Amino acid sequence: MIKVVLDTNVVISALFWKGVPHTIAEKGLKGSFVLVTSHEILKEIKDKLEGKFRFPTIDTAAFIDILVLNSEIVMPVEKLNVVSKDPTDNKIVECAIAGKVDYIISGDKHLLNIKGYEGARIISPTEFLKLIS
Numbered sequence: 001m002i003k004v005v006l007d008t009n010v011v012i013s014a015l016f017w018k019g020v021p022h023t024i025a026e027k028g029l030k031g032s033f034v035l036v037t038s039h040e041i042l043k044e045i046k047d048k049l050e051g052k053f054r055f056p057t058i059d060t061a062a063f064i065d066i067l068v069l070n071s072e073i074v075m076p077v078e079k080l081n082v083v084s085k086d087p088t089d090n091k092i093v094e095c096a097i098a099g100k101v102d103y104i105i106s107g108d109k110h111l112l113n114i115k116g117y118e119g120a121r122i123i124s125p126t127e128f129l130k131l132i133s
Helices: 008-016 020-029 039-050 057-069 087-099 125-132
Strands: 003-006 034-038 071-074 103-105 120-123
Touching (some): 003 087, 008 039, 020 125, 034 039, 039 057, 039 087, 071 087, 120 125
Parallel strands (some): 003 034, 034 071, 103 120
């Protein structure tokens, strides 16, 4: 089965807006492919929801619980420096390598410009939806 890491921007877009990221998240939660994430990515999602979007803590916790229950959680051991223009994005690649994923789905140009790393293709939500439809 296909294994996928969703970048934080895709997860948050899926939560707040209908559209391609929402469709992808829905398919992942229904088991069309395996969602892979890490504690570091979950923390970033939590921090963005509560900080930038002022999402209530109780709702954030419920959303994170849904992700945890429907994802394979990996603990990356190797620190990478693949995304030099935005080092905070390295956690996405680290998760992908630890989880041996097929795809990283992102709307972030710093990641998309890399195109792939050690077997994980980095593609946009639209490209991924076309692949699985």
